[in-house]
Amino acid sequence: MPVRHLLGLADMPAAAINEFLENALPMKQIISRDIKKVPTLRGKTVVTLFYEPSTRTRMSFELAAKYLSADTVNVSASASSMAKGESLADTARTVAALGADLVVLRHPSAGAPHLLARMVDVPVVNAGDGMHEHPTQALLDLFTLRERRPDLEGLKLVIIGDLLHSRVARSNIWCLPRFGVDVHLVAPPTLVPAGLAALGVTVHDRPEDALPGAGAVMVLRLQRERQQEGLIPDVREYARLYALNGERMALARPDAYVMHPGPMNRGIEIAPDVADGACALITDQVTNGVAVRMAVLYLLMLGRGD
């Protein structure tokens, strides 16, 4: 059953997730060559619609499209200037008029890509919708982990940071346990959304409680723009209690991987020496992000069985 859109991982069968990852392997070979281009999507157009600022995700999708020889059109819009319903209707018309073959949407409202998928006749990829999902990030995290450890069964992964606002965490929480990863979460109680434990993960208040035995630690960016609601006392206190530093890393396994979806606030949620340490997979995540997105574009745009 071919997947038509990539809107989220919550309802995606493990077989479909595996298909994305398996096709990312040959894509990674392409981006390591001198000539980083194949003619596969020649004549196709990918439209990236970003209603929120993003450099790395947009660049990653754009490079993925270009490496497959697709043309790209970038549309940036300010969410504040448009009412949500209107904006998506307008967007759908724009997309149709541009002759897009696939749309990548980042939107501050959860569910926006689902709405767009119903309005346009082309595949839609969710590049982050509000505090809901960021499926390609979770796919690239899974790909990066499996590259180092093909069998993830029993791997203890600790995710530290602002769980409340993190779509990256949500997609990973939905995805990783299905592949045998034992997911532990750490955040100040004010940054933990309700109902997490029901998803088969363990929630802790203090990093010190979660880190012993961890084989991988994923640090989330402290979204300072979202901390105006007084959910943490201040950034320095957060850094003192939750930053992944050398001392805390020493509690995890000696070979534990360090991951971060970027961009990093060095010295706040992660100490520079940990971010640059031998076990850090952060630059691998960036490279793998392009490979995974190439696989997503390939599978959604070509040979759909409908």
Place this chain on the structure above:
Amino acid sequence: MGHPGFREKATILDRDGIRRALTRIAHEIIEKNQGVQNLALIGIRRRGVPLALRLAEKIGQIEGAQVPVGFLDITLYRDDLTRLGPQPQLSRTEVPFPVTDRTVILVDDVLYTGRTVRAALDAIMDLGRPRAIQLAALIDRGHRELPIRADYVGKNVPTSSREIISVQLEDTDGQEQVVIQETG
């Protein structure tokens, strides 16, 4: 082992026939290139892969020298991807040597329209700049749609377009034969 809706019409090569054809091609490759200096074999997935490995082994036996072997997945270079049904699963390209300045022998099981070979040529060119590329096919069944011809052919088999050639190898299919099948 045949394709659904097709019936077997004749066996073109049996196990010994395949072996002899590959032995002859191995000799021809050595003769044409005056040895194996700077030679490499690249098999097109899937059945070009075991054929390339066997040719390398035979060349090694004859010349006493190892020829590097690579494998090529040409899916991303096909010109008919949008016409296919469910998307073909990609395989890895494994060419663990630089192709630049080498003479590359491209190996496939059946040469038909020439479109697979065209895709393979593009794929190899993206890996580097070979000194020359030669083509070896176990079966040439004609019906070319592009100006491509093989340098080494195991057997020429004139076919009608209603027929298909099925190459079955121990490594991929559990038996060794080449059969011609037709609809009906």
